[in-house]
Amino acid sequence: VHLVVIVPPKISISTLMGHLKGRSAIRLYNRFPHIRKKLWGNHFWSRGYFVDTVGVNEEIIRRYVRHQEKTEQIHEQQMELLE
Template sequence: MSRYQQASHVFWRCQYHIVWTPKYRFRILKDNVGKEVWRCIQVYSAQLGCEVVELNVQIDHVHLVIKVPPKISISKLMGALKGKIALKLFSKFPHLRKNKMWGNRFWQRGYFVDSVGINEDIIRRYVRHQEKMERQEQAELALD
């Protein structure tokens, strides 16, 4: 199987590592909220013709490695994901809207994005094991 995908007049392999956080980096992406974020990312990415390679929803941020067709810009992808997920969360979990600090916005304005090239395996492993590494760092800090 080729590492490249094909459309009518293009062969492509556009893969990105994206990280974004809830507003004020609230530790809100746990339990059912985190599961809904995970599910929404899978569904909305597929609707846009993107392929989720790795996904890790932490309690205060999201790591995503995704293949994006060249016809879709990263800003369009992130606008769609963050916008649709926020609307879904506010409707499914009305208690989230009650916090006045949200100001009708669930996510921080920005995000981190990097293209995945030669270091694909390293980045995928980092995303997959990010939670375990974070717990180890917190345990080490607690010992100091």
């Protein structure tokens, strides 16, 4: 999931990400309880996140997103081998 958001300076990025990841995971688990069985360690989101400003380093963000998509494809292929 990739988002572009406007965040007021008084809100820390870590607080924002904690709320986004925590609340969305709870809602998804409530709506689709069967996904818990598919996840390792009951974690819906990965631990990390990437933050940068658009405009100043937009190309860096684009490269990061492309790299993440490739990494996710590799992970999905590995998971298929385990099934």
